[in-house]
Amino acid sequence: MRWPVIILTLLLLALQYPLWLGKGGWLRVSEVNAQLQAQRAVNHGLEQRNGALAAEVQDLKSGNEAVEERARYELGLTRPGEIYVHVPKAATADRAAGATPPANR
Template sequence: MRLITLFLLLLLLAIQYPLWLGRGGWLRVWDMQKQVTSQHQRNAELKQRNLKLEGEVRDLKEGTGAIEERARYELGMVKDDEGFVQFVAPAPKTSETPLPPPAAVQPNHRH
């Protein structure tokens, strides 16, 4: 009886192996699902990027507004009758209380 139980247990393990670790097993399916989810996310990001690029291409083909905007912001160009003004943030203020002068170094005399 004990031999039959051991045989059935080994048979059960042999049947379970392909289910968990074999080709098309649960671990592989789980890994593939993770890859599919990751790829869907990447595809959505690329779709958004493509829509943005498509809009830029359309603007460049249809009018000069996009070209002028790029020339202004990326190349710093201005029209003949315009002046270029640049605002810079003020430098951070330093402490208004003067620092005390460094203490004079006293020589170390040994007596």
């Protein structure tokens, strides 16, 4: 009576192996689900970036305001009668931290 129980137990274990550890087993399914969630997060971020870029392209195609704004900030565009003042970022950061500028010698 003992041998049939052992054989049935071994048969049950042999049938459980593919379910847990095989190619389509539970462990592999959970691993693929984790990869899927990570890829969805990456895709969501890229979709937001694409939307922002599409809106910027539409602004640049539709009018001169966006082109002028970009030229002002990136290239220092000024209109006649305006004065351009450049404030270095390092000086701004030092002032915000409370540091005094070095004395001229």
